Amino acid sequence: MNSLTLLAYMSQIKPRDELFYQQAKARQQILTKPPQSLGRLEELSCEIAAASRTLQPNLSQRSVLIFAGDHGVTEEGISAYPREVTAQMLSNFAAGGAAINALSRTVGASLLVVDVGVAAERRHAPNLRTRRVADGTQNFAKRPAMSEEQSLRAIEIGREIVQEEISRGVTCFAIGEMGIGNTTSASAITAALTGLSPREVTGRGTGLSDDIYTHKIEVIEAALRLHQPRTPLEILQCVGGLEIAAMVGAYLEIASNQKIGIFDGFISSAAAALAVSLCPDARSYLFASHRSVEPGHRALLSLLGREPLFDLQMRLGEGSGAALAMPILEAAVATFTQMATFEEAKIASS
Amino acid sequence: MNSLTLLAYMSQIKPRDELFYQQAKARQQILTKPPQSLGRLEELSCEIAAASRTLQPNLSQRSVLIFAGDHGVTEEGISAYPREVTAQMLSNFAAGGAAINALSRTVGASLLVVDVGVAAERRHAPNLRTRRVADGTQNFAKRPAMSEEQSLRAIEIGREIVQEEISRGVTCFAIGEMGIGNTTSASAITAALTGLSPREVTGRGTGLSDDIYTHKIEVIEAALRLHQPRTPLEILQCVGGLEIAAMVGAYLEIASNQKIGIFDGFISSAAAALAVSLCPDARSYLFASHRSVEPGHRALLSLLGREPLFDLQMRLGEGSGAALAMPILEAAVATFTQMATFEEAKIASS
Numbered sequence: 128m129n130s131l132t133l134l135a136y137m138s139q140i141k142p143r144d145e146l147f148y149q150q151a152k153a154r155q156q157i158l159t160k161p162p163q164s165l166g167r168l169e170e171l172s173c174e175i176a177a178a179s180r181t182l183q184p185n186l187s188q189r190s191v192l193i194f195a196g197d198h199g200v201t202e203e204g205i206s207a208y209p210r211e212v213t214a215q216m217l218s219n220f221a222a223g224g225a226a227i228n229a230l231s232r233t234v235g236a237s238l239l240v241v242d243v244g245v246a247a248e249r250r251h252a253p254n255l256r257t258r259r260v261a262d263g264t265q266n267f268a269k270r271p272a273m274s275e276e277q278s279l280r281a282i283e284i285g286r287e288i289v290q291e292e293i294s295r296g297v298t299c300f301a302i303g304e305m306g307i308g309n310t311t312s313a314s315a316i317t318a319a320l321t322g323l324s325p326r327e328v329t330g331r332g333t334g335l336s337d338d339i340y341t342h343k344i345e346v347i348e349a350a351l352r353l354h355q356p357r358t359p360l361e362i363l364q365c366v367g368g369l370e371i372a373a374m375v376g377a378y379l380e381i382a383s384n385q386k387i388g389i390f391d392g393f394i395s396s397a398a399a400a401l402a403v404s405l406c407p408d409a410r411s412y413l414f415a416s417h418r419s420v421e422p423g424h425r426a427l428l429s430l431l432g433r434e435p436l437f438d439l440q441m442r443l444g445e446g447s448g449a450a451l452a453m454p455i456l457e458a459a460v461a462t463f464t465q466m467a468t469f470e471e472a473k474i475a476s477s
Numbered sequence: 478m479n480s481l482t483l484l485a486y487m488s489q490i491k492p493r494d495e496l497f498y499q500q501a502k503a504r505q506q507i508l509t510k511p512p513q514s515l516g517r518l519e520e521l522s523c524e525i526a527a528a529s530r531t532l533q534p535n536l537s538q539r540s541v542l543i544f545a546g547d548h549g550v551t552e553e554g555i556s557a558y559p560r561e562v563t564a565q566m567l568s569n570f571a572a573g574g575a576a577i578n579a580l581s582r583t584v585g586a587s588l589l590v591v592d593v594g595v596a597a598e599r600r601h602a603p604n605l606r607t608r609r610v611a612d613g614t615q616n617f618a619k620r621p622a623m624s625e626e627q628s629l630r631a632i633e634i635g636r637e638i639v640q641e642e643i644s645r646g647v648t649c650f651a652i653g654e655m656g657i658g659n660t661t662s663a664s665a666i667t668a669a670l671t672g673l674s675p676r677e678v679t680g681r682g683t684g685l686s687d688d689i690y691t692h693k694i695e696v697i698e699a700a701l702r703l704h705q706p707r708t709p710l711e712i713l714q715c716v717g718g719l720e721i722a723a724m725v726g727a728y729l730e731i732a733s734n735q736k737i738g739i740f741d742g743f744i745s746s747a748a749a750a751l752a753v754s755l756c757p758d759a760r761s762y763l764f765a766s767h768r769s770v771e772p773g774h775r776a777l778l779s780l781l782g783r784e785p786l787f788d789l790q791m792r793l794g795e796g797s798g799a800a801l802a803m804p805i806l807e808a809a810v811a812t813f814t815q816m817a818t819f820e821e822a823k824i825a826s827s
Contacts, residue, residue: 159569160576161557161684165797166770166790207511208825215824219509224817226510233804233811334511420516437787439805440516447515454583454804455789461583467574474565475558 128283130275130360133405140382143411148177151463158466159474165462167436168455171414172463175387175456178411179298184460186299186387189236189453190292191227191446192377193220194285196244196370197263198308199272200350205311205343207334210263213307214247220305220445221252227303227445234453236301241288243281244369258284260369267350271365272312278364278372285376289384299387301416301453302377303446304370304394310421313397315347315366317423319356320400321430324348328423330393330442359404367401374398375405382409387456391449392419392442396427403431416452417441478633480625480710483755490732493761498527501813508816509824515812517786518805521764522813525737525806528761529648534810536649536737539586539803540642541577541796542727543570544635546594546720547613548658549622550700555661555693557684560613563657564597570655570795571602577653577795584803586651591638593631594719608634610719617700621715622662628714628722635726639734649737651766651803652727653796654720654744660771663747665697665716667773669706670750671780674698678773680743680792709754717751724748725755732759737806741799742769742792746777753781766802767791 128136151173156162163169175184195217201210219225220240231238240255246263260281264272273281289300306312314329321328325347331340347366354365363372375398381388382402390399390413403410415433418424420442428435436455441448469475478486501523506512513519525534545567551560569575570590581588590605596613610630614622623631639650656662664679671678675697681690697716704715713722725748731738732752740749740763753760765783768774770792778785786805791798819825 158576159566159574160793163684164791164793165576166792168789168791212825215822216509219817219822219824222817222822224509224815224822226508226515226812226816229811229815230808232815233808334513436789437805439518439786441514441518442516443510443514451805451808455787455801458580458583458801461579462576465574465579465582466576467569467572472565472569472572472574474569475562 128279130279133279137379137406140406140408142408143177144180147180148173150182151176154182157468159469159472168459168462171456171459175460178387179385183464186457186460188296189234189299190297191231191236191238191301191303191450192288193227193240193303193305193446194370194373195240195242195305196368197246198306198312198368199264199266200268200311201308202266203268203346205339205346206308208307210246210307213305214245216305217242217245217250217255221250221255225445226443226447227450230447230450234450236450236453241373243284243373264368267366268346271354272367273364275364278367281369281372282376285373286380289377289380293384293386299453300381301389301446301449302374302395303391303449304374304444306368306370309368309394311343311347312366312368312371313394314423315350316362316397316401317426318347319351319362320404321426323426328426330421330423359401363401371398375402378402378413379406379409382412386412388413389416389449389452391416391446392444393421393424394444395449396424400427400430414456417448478629480629483629487729487756490756490758492758493527494530497530498523500532501526504532507818509819509822518809518812521806521809525810528737529735533814536807536810538646539584539649540647541581541586541588541651541653541800542638543577543590543653543655543796544720544723545590545592545655546718547596548656548662548718549614549616550618550661551658552616553618553696555689555696556658558657560596560657563655564595566655567592567595567600567605571600571605575795576793576797577800580797580800584800586800586803591723593634593723614718617716618696621704622717623714625714631719631722632726635723636730639727639730643734643736649803650731651739651796651799652724652745653741653799654724654794656718656720659718659744661693661697662716662718662721663744664773665700666712666747666751667776668697669701669712670754671776673776678776680771680773709751713751721748725752728752728763729756729759732762736762738763739766739799739802741766741796742794743771743774744794745799746774746781750777750780764806767798
């Protein structure tokens, strides 16, 4: 895939179907409840019907995808954890001991981890796909994180994984990530996409001291001055990550297949924002989950035009918030598809 | 049961166990995630461990209980729906066509409807228990809603139902209600419990016109002047409802058995606030779900000392918000009980 084939591919992604949206809206009015009493669940059900082109959406086949990659910028000392933790967490996902393992079980979703560029020995596990583009990105404080070819290849891997999942019946995806250093990447992407300053969109990641926090902002400021990325693809290539590129591909493929994607916290949302900047019509298929503690997340949600469904002060990544949103989307669809109408139930409608 | 045996019963309800709380807090620090990165899920897991007296809480057996009753105050024309809708909705619950049927299935909970005082022909259905104390309450604009005996009997029914559910293994309850006119009752209870004016705590229920809304407030003001209830039991008896009394009993029995109860929106929370006013130690066992659109709900949450987990602008009742909170509490427990520690997973802890 080159950037021209990517453009051609994106041009066939269509927005949601307004006719299904209107039909769903009309049906919500005749279900056995006071009008609007299910609040945001009602609007969600209409948006999902319009995205899925059916008044009987089915979100029962659920998949949590975690894309993992290492970041050369960790050389700059911007993270509270050493880079090795990315690979160690991959082992933890494989062994079933991470938060997202427990959360996936709770919400009835399968979990698949995709190593797009972890800088460590290859591992083998039933829920792990190794599709390494490189052993981590380059240090973007000094040079672009990826070559154009690498970023396009990582996008393609995200697309391929989603295709595989769809071919086994998945209709609803939670998109998460693992990569020590990737909040630095997400802040740089957010600043570049929104025009906000790095200081406004940079947080303390997984728990930074004042000194490291200040240094993290300086690294991002300097990188954006160095690379001056203009287009979403340039931003991705210069200050992104392999797992972020793969998530961009995953979101595009979800949209292309008119399935439902849920973005997670800051990093997953940065990838969604890149996908929607590349292809605005992909937005119809991508839903917010939680509001992250990371300050840049608010700017991304605004760019994505989505309100989070809950705020539990989470900032873990791994797709944890997106997984927790699955029962809420399921509830929206279940009430919409399973409830009786006033006429069916012989109830006075007011 | 008389009011003295109720007092004796409540005196044996103990608060949560602080030792389990501290042990749970300590365990949260060594699980494979950055500290506090699971946000409110972490605190929830510790509170549930402390309430359940175990570091292995199990919320997998879940029950949604709906208590239903009619309200004499509907004679005053304070509701958008005719009183008959309470009974019609009971049929809808029995037939599986209501929102809460779909939501219970979504969250893996059983659903049981308890008719504590619906003013209609008796119905029979597998998920319906008929335990009528009266054919609805009296019109509290003119006389107390219930006699002392009736309110105590309804409390007892709530306790008995929870006992039955616990004896078949239920550990986690969502407490909901159905009763046309019961937002008027809940507003009166909230005003009486908090000292706020009826205007501050009265909303438009399931969609009232300006005229009916103003009248609803006047009815509540007049009723509180008429009855001048002082204690929680007097408030319940004078302006409460049979289903509200049964919910009070359900909450107390959940606390007495050290199980987990989730309150729903305005009416369910008014009953929880009565239960906690009667027995402050019951609070450890009762968890908030959503923030309702009803303006009085905020005052009740404050009295209950609980922050809602989400705000989806719901105002349906039926236990709908409480049911949706079940996967969130389950997620809190699942991450706590299933995650590996840094040592087990051989991960650098920072």
